[in-house]
Amino acid sequence: MNDHLDATTISAYLDEELQAAERVRVEEHLAGCARCSSQRRSLQAMAAAVGQLPREEMTADEHRALRQAILGAPSPSASRWSLLPLQRWWALAGGLGLVLIAVVGFVALRPPSHPTLDQAAAPESAPQLLDFTSGDEIEAAVASLPEVSGRTSGGSAGGDGGDGSRLSEGGGDAGEAAERGAPPPAAPLTAQGSSSADEGAGTAGSAAGGAAGGEAYAEGPLDAGGSTFSSKNGAVCLDKVREAGPARLEPLAAKEARFRGRPAWLLVFASGPEAPPNDGQRPPRDRLEVWLLAPEDCRGYSGAGLLDRALYHSTFDRP
Amino acid sequence: MRIQDLESASDENLVASFVRSGDRDALEVLLRRHESSVFGLAYRMLGGSRADALDATQEVFLTVFRKASSFHHQSAFKTWLYRLTVNTCHDFGRKRARTPSPMADGPEPPERPADVETRLSVEAALQQLLPGQRAVVVMRDLYGMSYGEIAASTGVPVGTVKSRIARARMRLAELLTVPEEREP
Numbered sequence: 001m002n003d004h005l006d007a008t009t010i011s012a013y014l015d016e017e018l019q020a021a022e023r024v025r026v027e028e029h030l031a032g033c034a035r036c037s038s039q040r041r042s043l044q045a046m047a048a049a050v051g052q053l054p055r056e057e058m059t060a061d062e063h064r065a066l067r068q069a070i071l072g073a074p075s076p077s078a079s080r081w082s083l084l085p086l087q088r089w090w091a092l093a094g095g096l097g098l099v100l101i102a103v104v105g106f107v108a109l110r111p112p113s114h115p116t117l118d119q120a121a122a123p124e125s126a127p128q129l130l131d132f133t134s135g136d137e138i139e140a141a142v143a144s145l146p147e148v149s150g151r152t153s154g155g156s157a158g159g160d161g162g163d164g165s166r167l168s169e170g171g172g173d174a175g176e177a178a179e180r181g182a183p184p185p186a187a188p189l190t191a192q193g194s195s196s197a198d199e200g201a202g203t204a205g206s207a208a209g210g211a212a213g214g215e216a217y218a219e220g221p222l223d224a225g226g227s228t229f230s231s232k233n234g235a236v237c238l239d240k241v242r243e244a245g246p247a248r249l250e251p252l253a254a255k256e257a258r259f260r261g262r263p264a265w266l267l268v269f270a271s272g273p274e275a276p277p278n279d280g281q282r283p284p285r286d287r288l289e290v291w292l293l294a295p296e297d298c299r300g301y302s303g304a305g306l307l308d309r310a311l312y313h314s315t316f317d318r319p
Numbered sequence: 320m321r322i323q324d325l326e327s328a329s330d331e332n333l334v335a336s337f338v339r340s341g342d343r344d345a346l347e348v349l350l351r352r353h354e355s356s357v358f359g360l361a362y363r364m365l366g367g368s369r370a371d372a373l374d375a376t377q378e379v380f381l382t383v384f385r386k387a388s389s390f391h392h393q394s395a396f397k398t399w400l401y402r403l404t405v406n407t408c409h410d411f412g413r414k415r416a417r418t419p420s421p422m423a424d425g426p427e428p429p430e431r432p433a434d435v436e437t438r439l440s441v442e443a444a445l446q447q448l449l450p451g452q453r454a455v456v457v458m459r460d461l462y463g464m465s466y467g468e469i470a471a472s473t474g475v476p477v478g479t480v481k482s483r484i485a486r487a488r489m490r491l492a493e494l495l496t497v498p499e500e501r502e503p
Contacts, residue, residue: 011485015459017466046488049441049495050460056362057355062373066354070380071347135341304389313388314341 005029005036011043130266131258132292135314142268142290143319148252229256229263229295237265237298241291244303245269250285259292259311267291271315289315330396338388350380353397356462357404363457364408366446375411379403394471401464401472405454412450444494452487455480 005013005026012018013026030037058066132138142148234254242249249269257266270285292312301309325333325348333345357379362372382403390399445453454473458464466484470477 006485007489008482008485011488012466012481015466015484017481042492043485043488046491046495047456047460049491050445050456053363053441053445053461055355055359055461056367056369056372058358058373058376062358062369063354066373066377066380067347067350069377070350070384071343139341307389310385310388312385315339316341 004033005039007039007043010036010040011047014040014044014047130255131261132264132266132312133259135312138266138290138292138312139314139316142266142288143316148268148288148319229265233295233298234265234267237293237295238267238269240298240302240306241267241293242269244307245289249289252288257292262311263295264292264311265295265298267293270318286318287315288318289313334387334390334396337384338390346384349383349396353400354380357400360401360404360457360462361408363445363461364405364450364454365411367442371411375404375407379407382407398468398471401458401468402474405473408454409450440495441491444491447494448487448490451475452483452490455483456487456491459484 009018009022009026010030013023016023018026030040130141132141231254234256238251238254242251249271252268252270253266255266255268257264267290269289269291271287271289272285290313291307291310293306293310297306297309307313325336325342325344328336328345328348330349330352333342333349336342336345337349354376358372358376361375361379362369365371365375379400383400390396445457448456451473455469458469458472459466464472466477466480469480469484473480475483
């Protein structure tokens with residue numbers, strides 16, 4: 001018998017991965033070929049040797065640490081920049097605790113000079129940014145913004161389903177304060193705390209005129225901001241996500257923020273069912289969709305590639 | 320979905336629940352279901368290092384949660400999860416220029432003394448396989464995955480899986496002295 005079986009065939013035979021006809025052929029061959037039978041035993045022994053290895057299990061402590069790292073801290077999108085090896089997690093946490101104590105002590109001894117989120121008042125050249133560490137914080141911040149939670153009764157721009165409110169810009173500080181006194185904005189405002197209420201109103205008007213929203217937004221009067229965060233960049237990022245998004249998204253705002261210390265666009269959209277084309281009415285926008293994207297990703301990616309790089313993404317009912 | 324529903328829900332429905340409503344409980348169920356197998360696979364692929372396997376497991380699940388919205392059910396969740404595990408372990412292998420030191424950083428679980436010598440040899444031999452070979456042979460022989468499942472999880476054709484498994488076993492046979500063959 002000259003045509004010996006190759007190892008791949010014997011191996012697949014052992015794994016019962018051959019078709020019936022080939023399996024019969026292999027069995028017949030093995031029955032009469034000492035060489036192939038020997039190879040079969042060898043391959044079978046290797047499979048058994050690997051199969052005898054234990055399936056390594058995590059200890060109870062490791063389970064807890066993993067759960068804490070995944071579920072306890074940064075929520076759904078914890079991130080490619082924040083991956084901390086579990087073995088070093090607690091050591092780092094301890095170090096950060098010391099730093100935090102020092103910083104808190106320092107800040108406590110200084111007279112207040114920077115606006116807090118609650119205090120946000122006048123535009124600052126270096127606006128205080130929302131610095132998120134978890135998805136819960138993001139959703140709470142978005143939901144608590146007056147433009148989301150309190151403006152619907154003040155007049156919905158589109159007359160749609162109670163979704164005319166818009167987020168203001170500026171990471172909840174200057175822009176947010178300015179927006180409180182502005183007419184209900186109907187267009188997304190862009191980043192940077194220095195953006196003014198005037199700018200917001202102008203953008204609002206442009207989007208209010210076009211109920212569908214997106215295009216008007218893209219062409220709205222946008223402020224020039226910093227190098228990382230600029231209104232133009234925020235608008236571009238919003239539009240990219242809107243175009244690539246899994247459902248029809250209506251841009252609300254691009255807010256300058258940080259996620260665990262890293263600059264990130266907080267992009268907020270209203271979402272809901274698709275609108276019938278050209279009927280002049282917007283369907284209800286009763287959901288909020290929030291994305292966090294690194295500015296450099298917004299510049300360098302688009303489409304699904306951009307969405308895949310999202311630092312955070314969630315959808316939740318509009319408050 | 321409430322807890323009882325979550326426990327009985329499919330992996331795919333849990334992912335959908337999370338994507339739809341940010342349901343953290345769904346994430347927790349997914350984690351509980353699959354963390355051991357991800358860790359076990361990573362442990363074998365990363366040279367028997369508990370620290371590396373834990374880091375890889377953490378990264379795999381963070382990636383799962385970050386990319387949950389991009390999981391479109393073209394494959395089973397478990398397949399997607401294993402694929403992330405394989406890719407993550409390959410990345411770890413590339414990034415960490417380290418010499419594998421099997422069992423160097425963790426206590427040994429209880430075992431039968433007669434198995435010790437063989438097992439250590441098998442583990443050492445596994446680490447000498449090419450990463451692609453090691454992954455498929457561990458998936459097949461330790462986790463009982465079919466060739467089709469392995470192909471989907473590694474992103475290579477079934478035929479490639481078949482040949483890699485065979486080559487891995489032949490290489491192991493070269494590296495190992497199997498007790499039954501040691502005796503005439």
